[in-house]
Amino acid sequence: MRYCGGQVDFCDIDPQTRLIDLDLLQDKLEKAPEGSYEGIIPVDFAGYPVQMEQLRKIADQYGLWIIEDACHAPGAWFYDSLGQKQYCGSSQYADLAIFSFHPVKHIACGEGGMITTNDPELYAKLKQLRTHGMIYQGNDALIENHGGWYMEMQDLGYNYRMPDILCALGISQLKRASQGIAKRQAIARRYDAAFKNTQVITRTPSDDINHAYHLYIIEVNNRKELYDALRESGIYVQVHYIPVHLMPYYKELGFGKGDYPVAEAYYERCLSIPMYPTLSEEEQTYVIDKVLYYSK
Ligand SMILES: Cc1ncc(COP(=O)(O)O)c(C=O)c1O
Structure with a gap:
């Protein structure tokens, strides 16, 4: 948004799902002067699907576009009001949805990503922008039109084409995508069971959604101590994420501590523990034992 000259605002999260809090969003939009906002970018954080049908209703009340950030959630879905599964990034409700193929993601190509849309005009524009703003024969x-070779640069575009070799890698990974999610979910269920009724807080998702488990996040009182102890034990834990509004760049733009208290409170306690399809049962047991031993 900033690259496009836009202003950015944020909305706090729901502490249970860690997704954009739709009640707070509605409230924010209601209170804002008309025309203050143009669009919304919800994130299917950690693999938990945002209820896009509800979000679409809110967006339509205010004439906003939606870009769904589905980078964490290929394969995740929720049920819509007709009882149909709606997959993250299907663009059924969003204008555009984005995926990342960074090595840590479900489908890893090395680098690159994908945009999905059901809007033919946006699709044509995206195809044009990714190749230097050019359009080709048949358009x-x-x-x-000077002949078969002729094409035109009609806009200032980019070189945003993914290398074919990386695409081939991604296509081959698609075959294993469902299996990968099933493994992630089995790992999550084992973590859930191990941490139930302990000092380690987990957020079991509601039964009526399918979580893609890009991340498995616990919340504890002694996050820093636990982070250090687990790293020293050879366990590659991480923190997702430092609230973006507390980054120096956004502080310069006027954001600050206290603006989004739920996200800030979450950040004080969160820790992502190993979650990937090839995590063995033995490795997971080691992680569970260490987490229980060092956490408060
Ligand atoms: C939620 C989310 N959105 C967007 C991105 C950006 O993806 P990329 O690095 O492929 O541009 C990431 C990357 O980690 C992400 O986690």
């Missing part, structure tokens, strides 16, 4: 929008 009715060509202003001139």
Whole structure:
């Protein structure tokens, strides 16, 4: 948004799902002067699907577009009001949805990503922008046509094409995608069971959604101590994420501590513990034992 000259605002999260809090969002939009906002970018955080049907209703009340950040959630879904499964990034409710193929993601190509849309105009525009703003033969929008070789640069675009070799890697990974999610979910159920009724807080998702488990996040009182102890034990734990509004860049723009208290409180306690399909039962047991031993 900032690259496009837009202003950015944030909305606090729901402490249970850690997704954008739709009640707070509605409230924020209601209180804002008309025309203050143009669009919403919800994140299917950690693999938990945002209820996009509800979000679409809110967006439509205020004439906003939606770009769904589905980078964490390929394969996740929720049920819509007709009882149909709606997959993250299907763009059924969003105008555009984005995926990342960074090595840590479900489908890893090395680098790169994907945008999905059901809007033919946006699709054509995206295809044009990814290749230097050019359009080719067969496109009715060509202003001139000198012959089979002819194409036109009609806009200032980018070189945003993914290398074919990385695409081939991604396509091959698609075959294992469902299996990978099933393994992640089995790992999550084992963590859930191990931490039940302990000092380690987990957030079991509601039964009527399918969580893609890009991340498995626990919340504890002694996060820093636990982070250090687990790293020293050879366990690669991480923190997702430092609230973006507390980054120096956004502080410069006027955001600050206290603006989004739920996200800030979550940040004080969160820790992502190993979650990937090849995590063995033995390795997971080691992680569980160490987490229980060092956490408060
Ligand atoms: C939720 C989310 N959105 C967007 C991105 C950016 O993806 P990329 O690094 O492929 O541009 C990431 C990367 O980690 C992410 O986690």
